[in-house]
Amino acid sequence: MSTQPHSYAADDPEIALKYAIQHIRGDDRVQIVEGVIEPMSPTWGHEKPITKIRRQIESTTDKLGCVIGAGNIDLPGTSNWYIPDMAVVPEHLEEADVVVPDQTLLVVEVTSDSNGDTDRIVKRRRYAEFGAPLYLLVDRQERTCTLFSSPGELGYMKSDSCRFGESLRLPEPFDLELGTSEF
Template sequence: MSVQPHSDTASYVADDPETALKYAIQHVRGDDRVQIVEGVIEALSPTWDHENAADLIREQIGPTLRRLDCRAGSGNLDLPGSSNWYVPDLAVVPRDLVKGARALLPDQTLLVVEVTSDSNGDTDRIVKRRRYAEYRAPLYLLVDRQERTCTLYSEPGDLGYTEVHGPHPFGTPIRLPEPFDLELDTSEF
């Protein structure tokens, strides 16, 4: 069998564009991480200040993660049936789901955290909040660095989250309900 070179005039028609797009971004060469938000590919390049906020949360929930047998990270979240593939700033998931997983679903998380950036604040405030609720992420914590507030969304439904706690100014403790049952110190965000 011979291999034919790809022609400039040849066309590629994917039977399933969603699968093709999600496959392609998982195979980007180099260290770049990308996500898809409503069909638009976004390169991720968080600042140190941005990463600091996610790290402060990770440090505070560390003992609880061990108690719950969970892991926290910024692994891929697939939203099947849509052109969305998210890389949250932090997601908490049961440990038994992470081994060998290329992506998880929002309803497999216990908590999703997004930290806003100047370039994508509205994506986190509006689009991701709606999509996380639609895909049943039980808790969504928005750390809004531009507004200097934190908001916890819970009780996901078809029309969005039905419980909203906040926005609270940085420095106000944020109570994470069961299974976490802890207060986050937001004073250093």
């Protein structure tokens, strides 16, 4: 898919739709999950775990030459265009309009009351299918964190989880204990 400004194949509905949501006027950001356009409007409670995770991994990501953010993630060949709550990508991609999941080092999603199953089921399956090496699910309703790894076409082959208040090991390239007591 081309990410050139104002360039898309009018006869390709996937590309036209993804182009359209990137060019919504104003500050509104939207994602597409299985063909459904969803506005992004996280609450402060939703943002808190992201802030706590960012602070814990920031020095490591700096050493790795990575950037942390909530940029666009495309799943080419599908009607999906995600804006994760947080992702870590190599610094050489910082100017990219969009990345694909296998270009990330870590993707983090935080559940909401309104769409927790999207993060628990749909995004977990799709991130694995498209090769995101690590997917961290912060489940605010269950008060757990689960790290999924070893992606494949049928899903993630490994998972480790903890209750809020415990720590969770982030493997290489991070190689650190993630504290969850402030989530």
